[in-house]
Amino acid sequence: MIPMVDLKIQYEQIKEEIDNGLLEALGKTQFILGPNVAAFEQEAAAYLGVPHAVGVASGTDALHLALAAAGIGPGDEVITSPFTFIATAEAICYVGAKPVFVDVEPGSFNIDPVLAAKAITPRTKALLPVHLFGQPANIGALQELCDKHNLLLIEDCAQSFGAAIGGKMTGSFGLAGCFSFFPSKNLGGYGDGGLVTTTSDETAERLRMLRNHGSKVRYHHDAIGYNSRLDELQAVILRVKLKRIDTYNRERRRVAHRYSAALASLGITPPVEDGIGNHVYHQYTLLSDRRDAIMAKLGERQIASAIYYPIPLHKQNVFAAACAGLSLPVSEGIAARCLSLPIFPEMTDAQVDEVLAAVRDALA
Known part of the structure; x- marks a missing residue:
């Protein structure tokens, strides 16, 4: 797993x-x-x-x-x-x-x-x-x-x-x-x-x-x-x-860049590094119209994935009355397509490649 x-x-x-x-x-x-x-x-x-x-x-x-x-x-x-x-x-x-x-920016x-x-x-x-x-x-x-x-x-x-x-x-x-x-x-x-x-x-x-x-x-x-x-x-x-946080963040970027280099040719939108600041990849979150298929294939191979976040806050029950009629299309669109892949500093290149293979098979 x-x-x-x-x-x-x-x-x-x-x-x-x-x-x-x-x-x-x-x-x-x-x-x-x-x-x-x-x-x-x-x-x-x-x-x-x-x-x-x-x-x-x-x-x-x-x-x-x-x-x-x-x-x-x-x-x-x-x-x-x-x-x-x-x-x-x-x-x-x-x-x-x-x-x-x-609403949020579609890239960042x-x-x-x-x-x-x-x-x-x-x-x-x-x-x-x-x-x-x-x-x-x-x-x-x-x-x-x-x-x-x-x-x-x-x-x-x-x-x-x-x-x-x-x-x-x-x-x-x-x-x-x-x-x-x-x-x-x-x-x-x-x-x-x-x-x-x-x-x-x-x-x-x-x-x-x-x-x-x-x-x-x-x-x-x-x-x-x-x-x-x-x-x-x-x-x-x-x-x-x-004392190790810079190393941890550097290794997160290593994993993220390996993902992004492979996913760009698969019709998936990888995370954007917009140049405003250095991304430290707490999560690696992509966008895909075939999110459910990717999640299913990852699950078959005992690879974790998660949706952060499936419901924007203005659509949550607790804010429904206060935000009635509020439309925030970028956030709603991201929530419908986002998927986070495993990422942690100790993740090996072989593990990254295993995740990527499952994503490719899901889209094949």
């Missing part, structure tokens, strides 16, 4: 370092906001080129707390993508704001800045683009919109750790960047975890307070906060993997 991602083989390669780090942390028994969390925050901030990185309990919490720290709340609108995981929109709803969905699958501009109203307080599948969004154009209309830019970087635009990392452009360390991510833990980056001292201070029950000093609470702290043991694992 070829899985979507092979976490076991990666663990075996770094097992000794992870196991030793975990045993050391267990021996110190500082499990809540311990030394590994502090060290990881410093190391991640240095890697991402930001002054502040605040560890939280999940990528969803990263989005939620970033919006809350930015002061976004009831009556506000936040423009975002409909073609993403629901956490992006959930976080907007958590703070009482309204997600406003605008990321939010279309031209359409975002048309969606701005007096209630708009922020743009929340997603760097989907590891392809950086058009941050330059989105930042221009924010500057022109006095809006906040908050980046959803859940799938783009290590991606950069002009040498500057995603997560370092807006007021805040929101990362997920779900196990399958480019930088993944062995459980949930998240991170918020910011260049603002004030925002960083508020994030640290919000993640810890609204407290700066123990048993003194200045706001209604949350219990959303990055776990010390997850920080141990993330520190080990952070």
Whole structure:
């Protein structure tokens, strides 16, 4: 079987370092906001080129707390993508704001800045683009919109750790960047975890307070906060993997480019590297009118595949009433044709070729 991602083989390669780090942390028994969390925050901030990185309990919490720290709340609108995981929109709803969905670009699958501009109203307080599948969004154009209309830019970087635009990392452009360390991510833990980056001292201070029950000093609470702290043991694992993230991303690109070179002649639309930034291929997502046939053939050969995402957010039941009559044809078209193939840094060329052989047979 070829899985979507092979976490076991990666663990075996770094097992000794992870196991030793975990045993050391267990021996110190500082499990809540311990030394590994502090060290990881410093190391991640240095890697991402930001002054502040605040560890939280999940990528969803990263989005939620970033919006809350930015002061976004009831009556506000936040423009975002409909073609993403629901956490992006959930976080907007958590703070009482309204997600406003605008369509994506057909090549990058990321939010279309031209359409975002048309969606701005007096209630708009922020743009929340997603760097989907590891392809950086058009941050330059989105930042221009924010500057022109006095809006906040908050980046959803859940799938783009290590991606950069002009040498500057995603997560370092807006007021805040929101990362997920779900196990399958480019930088993944062995459980949930998240991170918020910011260049603002004030925002960083508020994030640290919000993640810890609204407290700066123990048993003194200045706001209604949350219990959303990055776990010390997850920080141990993330520190080990952070040292290897550039290698992991380079190997993901190797796999992706091997796929793309072969698929271009098969009537399939491979992922587009649009030149805006370096794609780190959290997912390798193609488009095909014969998606079901390809999935069936892959399944016959015990090769995993997945549809990310089958239903755009504006078509989800939870948003059906608010988005009644809303047509976003690019997102809807992508959702009907998209298919993600296995991709992980340790994937061999032979495994890639096995996947490609199944795709060819499905289309024959």
